Amino acid sequence: MLHGLNLSIARGGVVGLLGPSGCGKTTLMRSIVGVQVVKSGSVTVLGESAGSPSLRHRVGYVTQSASVYDDLTVRQNLQYFRAVLKTPKSDVDRVIDATDLGSRAGQLVSSLSGGERSRVSLAGALLGKPELLVLDEPTVGLDPVLRVELWSLFHRLADQGTTLLVSSHVMDEATRCDRLLLMRDGEVLADDTPAGLLASTGAPDTETAFLTLIGQRPSENGNPSSDERGA
Amino acid sequence: MNLQRTLATAGRILTQIRHDPRTIALLLVVPSLLIGLVAWIFSNTTTFSVIGPSMIALFPFVVMFLVTSITTLRERRTGTLERLLSMPLGKGDLILGYTLAFGLLAVLQSAVAVGFAVWVCGLTISGSIWLLLAVAVADAILGTTMGLLASAFANTEFQVVQFMPALIFPQILLGGIFIARSQLPDGLRQISDWLPLSHAIDAMQAVATNSQDAAYIGGELLIIGAWIVGSIVVGSVTLRRRTP
Numbered sequence: 001m002l003h004g005l006n007l008s009i010a011r012g013g014v015v016g017l018l019g020p021s022g023c024g025k026t027t028l029m030r031s032i033v034g035v036q037v038v039k040s041g042s043v044t045v046l047g048e049s050a051g052s053p054s055l056r057h058r059v060g061y062v063t064q065s066a067s068v069y070d071d072l073t074v075r076q077n078l079q080y081f082r083a084v085l086k087t088p089k090s091d092v093d094r095v096i097d098a099t100d101l102g103s104r105a106g107q108l109v110s111s112l113s114g115g116e117r118s119r120v121s122l123a124g125a126l127l128g129k130p131e132l133l134v135l136d137e138p139t140v141g142l143d144p145v146l147r148v149e150l151w152s153l154f155h156r157l158a159d160q161g162t163t164l165l166v167s168s169h170v171m172d173e174a175t176r177c178d179r180l181l182l183m184r185d186g187e188v189l190a191d192d193t194p195a196g197l198l199a200s201t202g203a204p205d206t207e208t209a210f211l212t213l214i215g216q217r218p219s220e221n222g223n224p225s226s227d228e229r230g231a
Numbered sequence: 232m233n234l235q236r237t238l239a240t241a242g243r244i245l246t247q248i249r250h251d252p253r254t255i256a257l258l259l260v261v262p263s264l265l266i267g268l269v270a271w272i273f274s275n276t277t278t279f280s281v282i283g284p285s286m287i288a289l290f291p292f293v294v295m296f297l298v299t300s301i302t303t304l305r306e307r308r309t310g311t312l313e314r315l316l317s318m319p320l321g322k323g324d325l326i327l328g329y330t331l332a333f334g335l336l337a338v339l340q341s342a343v344a345v346g347f348a349v350w351v352c353g354l355t356i357s358g359s360i361w362l363l364l365a366v367a368v369a370d371a372i373l374g375t376t377m378g379l380l381a382s383a384f385a386n387t388e389f390q391v392v393q394f395m396p397a398l399i400f401p402q403i404l405l406g407g408i409f410i411a412r413s414q415l416p417d418g419l420r421q422i423s424d425w426l427p428l429s430h431a432i433d434a435m436q437a438v439a440t441n442s443q444d445a446a447y448i449g450g451e452l453l454i455i456g457a458w459i460v461g462s463i464v465v466g467s468v469t470l471r472r473r474t475p
Contacts, residue, residue: 033317034317034472034473035313035316035317035472035473035474036473036474036475037473037474037475038473051317051472051473053319056317056318056319057319059317061314061317063310063313063314065309065310066310067309067310067311067313067314068309068311069243069247069309069311070309071247071250071251072243072246072247072250076243076246080239080240080242080243081314081318083235083236083239084236084239084240084315084318084319084320085318085319086235086236086319108250124314
């Protein structure tokens, strides 16, 4: 349940959505993608109502657990998603390269490690170069090297004009974002740049900043309606 | 709806199944083994020649229902359904893709079941064996589409499994296997007239005994076809892009 949420996200850049498990990150992301039943309020994405048919080409979504077919190879998974999106056939090789899966392309997804599976899932979302990428905890369970690589990929995409909304419950990832949304109990506690957040709370790192913010604002359940506006 | 996406979906499902040879073997062999079991049970009586055709209608129908509803359920559980529904894939493309893929398997399965019943179990078919196969295929595809319909209505694993006894068992009980449909009490007989499996069993028996003309079989096939189309349409319409 999201409460009195009223926020808008500008195009371009990496926006981090941070907060503890169960705070509403996934619900917010699913609302933006248009697969969440929204009881009240409106969600506008790229100038259109969230989930409208024309947006399905323009928004890429990666669910928290890798949503790929275990009994297909990496390439077969991507070939199918490509056929659904009707993007050029070469797109499959492009996203395999972008996610560094070249050596795994012919393997069944069921034989891959957890991190590799999430990268296949991410590769599927990169097909067709969507304008908005909604990534639900894409770096969970990845080793530090891979995590750094993925974040540099996110920034490359952002430099090319893609908007990325990336959720995480790991606070140290916050510093890699251009903008931060800190969530708790369905509310957005802060909406600022990482530097701005540290400056306004006087905290040495994001984790402390988050704790400071919670201290300042005891959890309150206000207006139950939500109004979210995306990029 | 879009033919290219429908075919891509059907191709993807068949590729998935191709990677699982055991499933293919089970799909093709299990109905035949069950028919063989029934033939064996009644080997000292003449009962098999009476209920044999019903068995060809029954087992592929049930197996295809189960396999299809579980496969679509798996798509839901692994999150790929949510991913597909956030992509430009029509709900009809998905349902039709599944129907095509499993329809193809249904053709193979029915062919094996009919062949096994006739040539191995010695079931006498007075009418055309091709007509028998046509009814068997329509019946197995009916199982597929009803499985799709069931999983479109279900939100959880538990719900979809309940649809098996809820949707299939009454059709078996009222289909004329246990007691001729004409001997059913009023009310139940009328209900059984509406159930698709009743028509599949009627058509199978009519072909086996050659007791009706081709127009009658055609009429029964039309009723089964209407149920297939209806299940596809309702299944597509009730599939929800947005879930809680």
